[in-house]
Amino acid sequence: MAWWKESVVYQIYPRSFKDSNGDGIGDLKGITSKIEYLRKLGIDVIWLSPIYKSPNDDNGYDISDYQTIMDEFGTMKDFDELLETAHQNGIKIMMDLVVNHSSDEHxxxxxxxxxxxxxxxxxxxxxxxxxxxxxxxxxxxxxxxxxxxxxxxxxxxxHLFSKKQPDLNWENPSLRREIYNMMTWWLDKGIDGFRMDVINFISKDTRYPEGEIIEGKKYGNGSKYYMNGPRIHEFLQEMNKEVLSKYDIITVGETPGVTPDEAKLYTGHNRNELNMVFQFEHMGLGDGSEGKWSNQPWKLSDLKQTLTRWQKGLEDDGWNSLYWNNHDQPRVVSRFGNDQEYRVVSAKMLATCLHMLQGTPYIYQGEEIGMTNVSFESLDQYKDIETLNAYNELVSGHRLSKEEMMKAIHDRGRDNARTPIHWDGTSNAGFTTGTPWIEVNPNYKEVNVERSIKDKGSIFYFYQKLIRLRKEHEIIVYGRYDLILENDEQIYAYTRSLNEEKLLVICNFSLESPKFTLPEGIEYTSSKLLISNYEVIDDETFTDFVMKPYEARVYKLI
CATH class of the missing domain: 3.90.400.10 (Oligo-1,6-glucosidase; Domain 2)
Structure with missing residues (x-):
């Protein structure tokens, strides 16, 4: 048992959260002004995307000074005030640690x-x-x-990323010592942990072999020579010994390309490395020959198989991070739900499905009010370096048409997550009194915090209830996961088990009305409905019923 297993984390992308001074860019004072809102939601930890000094080639993931605050975000005094206010409200702060690379201006x-x-x-x-x-x-x-x-x-x-993000050489012990000193400095200041950006890239194969070239491409794939490299666990165990083990903190590593077996090496409780990792298998559903830019249809059974492999793979050793979206991913209600007629119920269904899994749930800002993808008409309206570079390469190389690429950007581009939070229905969604650094999603008058708070049936209060249930029922945190109805392409259903208790989670991922039938072998003497996104009649059976579009129910069985 550990506090970080029982917590719910809320990711803030500061640039788009709340602007306090009218310059169009979110800032630390803006975050501090919304701590009461986050306390009302019930979250335990804020994960702050990078707030360090940066030229902003990659929106702060190119750091020029690890111990200075970015000018646009405020000052160290502003940070200290945010940290103190959060702690006074029972909320911890997890910082983003970006040490695979720095800015070329460092x-x-x-x-x-x-x-x-x-x-x-x-x-x-x-x-x-x-x-x-x-x-x-x-x-x-x-x-x-x-x-x-x-x-x-x-x-x-x-530089594995932008040319303004040169990779640090972790083979050098002096560099590692400097990084550990910097981490210690932040922890002594009182922060509560680190989310570590592409941390499994820090060890490279120092022979630097050639990567495999796929037909039609100019460059090769070198990822097997820098993902989960030869000294990665040595480096992380050293980091743990020198820094992490000395504090009671939360640590999560962003680890593209890991398998469940590899994740156990990062997160196993006797490994002395990290608490948990972010994996990306479920985020890659639908990827085609050009990755996410050639988006293909996906099947629910693929999603179930992926999540189940991770649930079962880490159930005895290690720990899962649970997330649908973040600053690099499209909005979940647009990706896996229905962001039109069924936006509210499908957002609630997706939240139910995720928060009832075993692991630590992460909520990305705006997810709790059902914010959607944005479909800007012009490429000029997009700011993300990955999106702009991909457009130039794939369209100019005639690998995708302009129309295909714009559709891909609308579906999967990173700026979907980076449009400002909708606080209310006033100009610029109440995010800023100035001109926002990136345009606000035009649907802000319908989808905003103010409306959500006034509506007791809103997505916000549904998330609030999910968080509360997690604190009231140990089984939600620690129960064993088992998939049922494995091959059903509309219903994702599973059980959680702890001692004599069971949870039954039933989620309809479709517009249709499939029939749910409880499989044989799930025994119980009594049942209680914990949460649902439609009204359920008290005496209605759950063993055999027709589901409504995007319906979700969770029953506690004893």
Whole structure:
């Protein structure tokens, strides 16, 4: 048992949360002003996306000073006030830790590129070219090569993301010590944990082999040489020994490409690494030949198989992070639900399905009011570097048409999650008195916090109840998960078991009205409806009934 298993985390993307000074950019004072709202919702932990000094090439994930606050977000005094206010309201703060790479404007990199014999040269990954080309053929996550030539020293530096995000060289013990000192500084300030950005990328295969090239592509896939690299567990165990183990904190690693067996190595309770990881298998549903940019239909059975593999894989050792969306993913009600006629009920169904699984649930800002994807008409309205780079490469390379690419952006682009929160129906959704850094979703007059708070049947109060149930019923946190109706393509149903108690979770993922029949072998003497997104008549049976579109019910069986 642990407090971070019993908690619910709320992710804040500060740029889009609440602007306090009218410059169009969300800030720390804005977050502090909404702590009461988050306390009302009932969450336990705020995960703050990066608030450090940054040129904002990748919206703060390119850090130029780890111990200074970004000017647009405020000052360290503002942060201290936020931390104190959150703690006074029983809310912990988890910071984003981005240490696979820094900004190219960080003083470490400025020194590193100044000469080959600089003391910080080896804090980054430098290589000479090969046969007049880059050191390897790897493709960056934001398209193009992972290598950038620097004329000062005539060598290339590695950047798995943007060229303004050079990768740090974790092979260097002096660099690691500096990072551990920085982490300790924040923890001594009173923060309550770290979410670690692409943490399983920090160990590279130092031979730097060529990546496999798929036909029609210019660059190769080098991910197997930097995902879950040769020294990754050594580095994390050292980090745990030197820093994490000395504090009672929450730690979660973003780990693309991990399997459940690999996740056990990161999160097993005797491994001395992390509390939990974010995996992305369910986020990849529908990916085609161009990944998320060639979105394909997906089947509910695929989603069930993926989530079940993770539930069963980590049930005895390790721990799951539960999430539908974040700052890099589209809005869940648009992705897996119905954001039109059934927006409210499908948002509640999706919340039920996720929050009743075993693991720590994460709510992304605006999810609790059912915010939807945005369909901007012009590429000029989008800000995300990944989206803009992908458009330029895929459309100019004639791999996708303009129409296909715009549809893909509407469906899966990262800016879907980054439009400002809708606080009310006034101008700019009450986010700012100025011009927002990215346009507000036009449906803000219908979908906003003010309306949600006034409506006792809103998605907000449904999330509030889910959070409360988690605190009242130990089985929701610690019960064993078992899938039922495995092959049903409309109903996702499962049980949770703890001692003599059982939970029965029934979720209809479709517009249709399928019939639910309780499988044989699930024994009980009494039942109680814990939560549902439609009104259920007291004496209505749950063993055999016709479900409404996007209906969800949870029963406690004894």
């Amino acid at each position: 003083s470490w990199f400025v020194e590193s590129k100044s000469s080959k014999d600089n003391i910080k040269r080896d804090w980054y990954i430098w290589k000479p070219g090969k046969n007049g080309n880059e050191p390897t053929n790897w493709e960056a996550s934001f398209k193009g090569s992972t290598w950038e030539y620097d004329e000062t020293t005539g060598e290339y530096y590695l």
